[in-house]
Each structure stands twice: as C-alpha cells, then as structure tokens.
Amino acid sequence: MRTEHCERLLEQKGLKKTKVRMALLQHFMNLDYAQSYNDVQGALVKEVDKSTLYRNLTSFERAGIIHRIDDHSGVAKYAFGEAPMQGNDHAHFVCERCETVYCIEGLTPLQLEVPEGFKTNQVQTIIRGICADC
Amino acid sequence: MRTEHCERLLEQKGLKKTKVRMALLQHFMNLDYAQSYNDVQGALVKEVDKSTLYRNLTSFERAGIIHRIDDHSGVAKYAFGEAPMQGNDHAHFVCERCETVYCIEGLTPLQLEVPEGFKTNQVQTIIRGICADC
DNA sequence: TTACAAATGCAACTTAGTTGCATTTGTGAA
DNA sequence: TTCACAAATGCAACTAAGTTGCATTTGTAA
Numbered sequence: 001m002r003t004e005h006c007e008r009l010l011e012q013k014g015l016k017k018t019k020v021r022m023a024l025l026q027h028f029m030n031l032d033y034a035q036s037y038n039d040v041q042g043a044l045v046k047e048v049d050k051s052t053l054y055r056n057l058t059s060f061e062r063a064g065i066i067h068r069i070d071d072h073s074g075v076a077k078y079a080f081g082e083a084p085m086q087g088n089d090h091a092h093f094v095c096e097r098c099e100t101v102y103c104i105e106g107l108t109p110l111q112l113e114v115p116e117g118f119k120t121n122q123v124q125t126i127i128r129g130i131c132a133d134c
Numbered sequence: 135m136r137t138e139h140c141e142r143l144l145e146q147k148g149l150k151k152t153k154v155r156m157a158l159l160q161h162f163m164n165l166d167y168a169q170s171y172n173d174v175q176g177a178l179v180k181e182v183d184k185s186t187l188y189r190n191l192t193s194f195e196r197a198g199i200i201h202r203i204d205d206h207s208g209v210a211k212y213a214f215g216e217a218p219m220q221g222n223d224h225a226h227f228v229c230e231r232c233e234t235v236y237c238i239e240g241l242t243p244l245q246l247e248v249p250e251g252f253k254t255n256q257v258q259t260i261i262r263g264i265c266a267d268c
Numbered sequence: 269t270t271a272c273a274a275a276t277g278c279a280a281c282t283t284a285g286t287t288g289c290a291t292t293t294g295t296g297a298a
Numbered sequence: 299t300t301c302a303c304a305a306a307t308g309c310a311a312c313t314a315a316g317t318t319g320c321a322t323t324t325g326t327a328a
Contacts, residue, residue: 016294018306037284049308054285056306070206072258074316075284093252104248112259114238117266118227124206125246126258132251150325152275171315183277188316190275208285209315 002026013063020048024056025065034069034077034092034101071101071126079103091124095131102131136160147197154182158190159199168203168211168226168235205235205260213237229265236265 006025010017027043028035035043041053057078060066067083068076071094081103093102104127114120140159144151161177162169169177175187191212194200201217202210205228215237217224227236238261248254 016305018294020307050284051286051309052307059306070204072204091246093248096255102252104246112225112238112261114227114261114263115266118236119264120261121230121263122261124260124262126260127246127248127254127256128258129248129255130253132249150274152325154276184315185278185317186276193275 002029005029009065013065015059015063020052021056021060023048024053024060028060028066028078028080031080032102034071034079034103036075036077038075040078069101069103073099077101091127093127093129093131095134096128097130097134100131100133136163139163143199147199149193149197154186155190155194157182158187158194162194162200162212162214165214166236168205168213168237170209170211172209174212203235203237207233211235225259225261227261227263227265229268230262231264231268234265234267 003022003026006022006029007017009025010021015021023044023046024040027040037050037053037057040057041047041050057066057068061068061078061083064082066078066080068078069092071077071092073094079101091104093104094100095102112120112123137156137160140156140163141151143159144155149155157178157180158174161174171184171187171191174191175181175184191200191202195202195212195217198216200212200214202212203226205211205226207228213235225238227238228234229236246254246257
C-alpha cells in the first residue's frame with residue numbers, strides 16, 4: 001500500500017519512478033520531522049551518490065512533495081509536505097537540546113507591522129525551545 | 135567624533151583598538167542594513183585577511199556590537215546592534231527585489247501556540263517582501 | 269621601553285552543495 | 299517485445315563559506 005502510494009505520488013508529479021526516489025519518498029513519508037542531506041544519506045539502505053541525492057531533494061522540493069527548511073544550523077533540512085506560504089500558517093520548531101526540527105501547523109496568522117513603504121509578502125517563523133521528547 | 139565614538143565602544147567592550155576593527159566598526163555604524171562577509175570585505179578600503187575578518191565579525195557578535203542574521207540566502211549577514219532575544223521585539227525584513235536585509239524594531243510580541251509538551255524559548259521572524267527603496 | 273597577550277596574515281583544510289559529462293535506466297510508441 | 303530517447307544516475311572535479319594552526323606583528327599596561 002505504502003509503495004503504491006509512493007508510486008502514485010511520483011506519477012502524479014510527473015517524476016520517473018526510480019529506486020532512489022522510491023526509497024527517498026518512503027523515508028520522508030515515515031517521518032514527522034526534518035532531515036538534512038546527511039540524515040537522509042545515513043537512513044538509506046544503499047549509499048546513493050551525493051549529486052543524485054541533492055538533485056532529487058531539489059526535484060521533490062520543486063514538485064511540492066517536500067519543503068526546505070532553514071533552521072539556522074548551516075545545513076538545509078527537508079520535511080514532507082508543501083512549503084509554508086502566505087496564508088498557509090506553518091512554522092518550524094527547532095529543539096535546542098536534540099536539534100530536531102518539527103513543522104508546526106495551524107498557527108494563528110501573524111500580525112506584523114512593517115515601516116512605511118515596506119510591503120510584506122511572507123512571514124517565516126522559527127521557534128526555538130525544547131521539544132516534547134526532551 | 136565618530137572615530138572617538140568607535141574607540142570608546144571598543145574599549146568599553148574590552149576589545150583592542152586595531153585598524154581592522156576601527157574600519158569595521160565605522161562601516162557598520164554607517165549602515166542601517168545587514169552586511170555579509172563579502173559586502174564588508176568589498177567596502178573596506180584595504181583588503182583584510184579572510185580569517186581576520188571572520189574572527190572580528192565573531193568577536194563583535196560576542197561583544198554584542200553586531201548581530202548575525204540568517205536570511206536563508208546561504209550566507210550569514212551582520213548588522214549593527216544587539217541580537218534580538220526573548221522579550222526584545224526585533225525581526226528581519228528581506229527585500230525580495232534587492233536582497234537587502236533590514237532590522238525591524240518595535241514589533242508587537244508574537245503569540246504562538248505550540249503543541250503540548252513543547253516549550254518556546256525564542257521566536258525568530260523573517261519577513262519577505264518589497265522594501266521602501268524598491 | 270619592554271613584555272606579553274591578543275590580533276593579524278597566510279596556507280591549508282572542512283563541509284555543503286553544484287556542475288559537466290559519460291553511462292544507465294524508465295517509459296511510451298512501434 | 300524491443301527500440302529510442304529523455305531523464306536519472308554516478309563519478310570526479312569544482313565552488314563558496316567558513317575554520318584552524320601557526321608564525322609574525324601590534325596594542326597596551328606596567
């Protein structure tokens with residue numbers, strides 16, 4: 001079922017069904033927190049080439065399967081699901097103890113005042129603190 | 135006057151008064167937007183060594199003279215003044231046209247709900263949009 | 269004015285990510 | 299089924315940001 005779900009998703013997004021992509025997709029679907037290149041590489045059964053993996057992360061991101069998160073750690077992380085956008089209330093929570101990055105949904109929209117002449121398109125929020133597991 | 139101001143600030147923070155630091159400090163004091171390593175290097179009259187510049191950016195940051203901003207561009211930027219902290223309402227505005235990063239002060243504190251068991255320590259906000267100059 | 273810690277400059281290194289190119293693989297049509 | 303072609307993969311080489319070790323220089327306080 002899970003495998004078929006992945007296949008359908010790839011097809012639907014116009015991406016070829018390859019071994020790497022299937023493994024990658026299954027990996028992301030099983031997690032509710034964000035993963036760096038290294039996390040993903042380490043989790044895959046078979047080592048996959050660096051450029052291939054990076055290229056697939058980018059393809060998945062463009063297809064809206066995963067979204068990139070910058071948690072200020074210096075390395076990009078990715079999590080399953082569409083990117084937070086205007087009107088899409090979504091923030092990221094970074095645990096200061098275990099470094100895990102979670103997507104937080106359903107926040108009340110932010111009301112931020114910006115100076116005269118500035119126009120807000122999007123608000124990105126990173127919350128730092130301690131997660132439920134720590 | 136400006137020079138004396140810089141000298142006083144360095145002394146007050148327990149940092150030796152060197153040519154590089156004076157130039158760096160004057161540069162930051164004259165700007166109301168953030169600067170990357172490359173921006174700073176390009177603005178200095180005399181090229182200064184990479185490691186020296188990075189080390190000084192770090193010292194200034196530790197001393198609270200400047201603060202580091204991650205605008206998700208992949209390179210760290212620094213702006214004059216203390217870092218935003220808990221209770222210090224301060225966000226960063228990134229212009230999507232000119233890429234300039236501004237510090238926005240005096241925002242109303244954010245009320246964010248996090249899931250059960252999560253504890254918020256700090257909220258970092260990046261606002262994307264179009265700045266007054268664009 | 270000198271002594272010492274701290275700052276600088278240089279070179280070498282690290283880490284994340286990218287690019288060009290040859291080879292392989294998936295898919296759709298014959 | 300197999301063929302054909304685009305797209306995906308793997309490899310190697312590269313880039314860019316930032317760091318580190320170490321020898322030399324400089325600022326400061328005695």
